[in-house]
Amino acid sequence: MATYNAWRVHEKDGEYVGNIETLDTADLPDGDVLIHVTHSSLNYKDALSASGNKGVTREFPHTPGIDAAGEVIESSTDQYTVGQQVLVTGYDLGMNTPGGFGEYIRVPAGWVVAVPKGWDAHKAMVYGTAGLTAGLCVNKLLKAGANPEQGPVVVTGASGSVGSVAVEILSGLGFEVTAVSGKPDQAEYLSQLGAKDIVGRDSLAPEKKPLLKPQFANAVDTVGGGPLAELLKQIKPGGSVACCGLAAGMQLETTMAPFILRGVNLLGIDSVEIPLPEKHEIWSKLAQDWKCTVTENSAKSIGKEDLNDALQAFLKGASAGKIVLDHS
Ligand code: NDP
Numbered sequence: 001m002a003t004y005n006a007w008r009v010h011e012k013d014g015e016y017v018g019n020i021e022t023l024d025t026a027d028l029p030d031g032d033v034l035i036h037v038t039h040s041s042l043n044y045k046d047a048l049s050a051s052g053n054k055g056v057t058r059e060f061p062h063t064p065g066i067d068a069a070g071e072v073i074e075s076s077t078d079q080y081t082v083g084q085q086v087l088v089t090g091y092d093l094g095m096n097t098p099g100g101f102g103e104y105i106r107v108p109a110g111w112v113v114a115v116p117k118g119w120d121a122h123k124a125m126v127y128g129t130a131g132l133t134a135g136l137c138v139n140k141l142l143k144a145g146a147n148p149e150q151g152p153v154v155v156t157g158a159s160g161s162v163g164s165v166a167v168e169i170l171s172g173l174g175f176e177v178t179a180v181s182g183k184p185d186q187a188e189y190l191s192q193l194g195a196k197d198i199v200g201r202d203s204l205a206p207e208k209k210p211l212l213k214p215q216f217a218n219a220v221d222t223v224g225g226g227p228l229a230e231l232l233k234q235i236k237p238g239g240s241v242a243c244c245g246l247a248a249g250m251q252l253e254t255t256m257a258p259f260i261l262r263g264v265n266l267l268g269i270d271s272v273e274i275p276l277p278e279k280h281e282i283w284s285k286l287a288q289d290w291k292c293t294v295t296e297n298s299a300k301s302i303g304k305e306d307l308n309d310a311l312q313a314f315l316k317g318a319s320a321g322k323i324v325l326d327h328s
Contacts, residue, residue, distance in 0.1 A: 001026045005327075006102030007304045009050050011060040016052040018311075020304050023063075029097060031106035034074040035086060039121045040100030040325040041067040041128030042302075043161060044247060047314035049094060050307075056095055065100030065325070066093055067128040069121035077109045085115040087124040089132055089279070090272035101307065103327050113279060116287035125324045126299040127286050130161030133271040135282035135290060137162075137220045137242035138169045140267045144240040148174040150217035151236060155179055156204070157222035157247055158195065159186040159320040166220040167193040168292040178216065180204060180227070186320050192294050204230040210257035214239075225249025232258040232266070244269035247317060301326045 002025045009018045025034065049057040049064040057064070069087040072080050080086060091111045093099045115124045146153065153170055157163040158179030171177045171194020179195035180203060181187075187198050204227035214236040221228045221241055225248035228241070232254055235241060243266060258264040271279075286292070299322040302310055313319040 004103040006063045007307050008061050008063045025104050028106040032076045032109040033080050033112050034106045035070050036073050037068045037070040037100050037103050039069045039125040040065045041125040042323040043129050044314050047311040050311050063098040063102040064094045068100030068105050069124040079109050086112050087115050089129045116283050126296050126322050131165045133162045133244050134165035135286050136269050140242045141218050146218040152176045152178050152216050153218045154216040155220045159183045162222045167195050168295050169290045210255040223248035229254045235264045237262040240265040242267045
């Protein structure tokens, strides 16, 4: 048993307020592996959990944090040994299981991944769920046959956690990347990540026509909703859109035109429940061929006391780049 600090959210009169509290590891759920969490990573879903979105977190008080990395303290399986550096992303972590915004978590062994060789816990959380998701999007595009010769690839929500990593991976693979961003002040950062063109969100403003001039061979979409519907109209014949997010809305209102007249593929991405071997494949690519040096060098570190403001920025669509929570 040990006491530890966690940023825990309470519900009071319909308001959701997060504070740093001292908790006891004895109160963590049952599980195979007890981890001392040194780092977590901030995601849009954490902001939803912390603001009381019941689709993410049903009961409060609750410790959010869908990502965690640190050291194994206890393990009831020989898959993981005490002292080993590990990471956890997805499954139920931070949703209805206390997550990485606390300094300890206890989870099933099936959720745990060894920190890739050459990385530490901080580096793992620079990527976190967002990096994994960006990698899954790129992997699915490549498996669908995407290649740089086909023409530009577009990334929406480009300055966000997922979008920014997707821009850097794709440009590193030789794709000509167009970044769609609502943040003119992030243009220089997007260029550093390798974006060749940067366009505003108005490039995906609603149009009545079912198809528009095809401009992009392929796409990574992190925003969903209306912008995704418009994006589908601008994809070249046979092209693919890997879609993972809903920052602009859950509802997708489209016509059949892009699918049956241009053979466009809409590829769904889930980074949460997929089997561990699929996650392993992407983690090892991120640690080797898909290494994102600009993202690594520009990630911001914050402490628990900064979480409230940082999560609010996600809800406003104002967050940019990767943010690591450092518990030390
Ligand atoms: P961020 O908030 O970091 O990034 C989202 C970006 O989308 C913003 O930075 C902004 O970029 C853009 N954006 C925000 N609001 C709007 C809007 N109303 N209209 C158009 N663009 C908007 O979030 P994440 O990168 O962490 O996550 C992105 C999405 O992916 C979220 O919906 C998240 O839930 C989802 N997700 C899904 C996963 C999965 O497994 N399927 C895993 C991880 C995330 P800009 O200003 O540059 O336009």
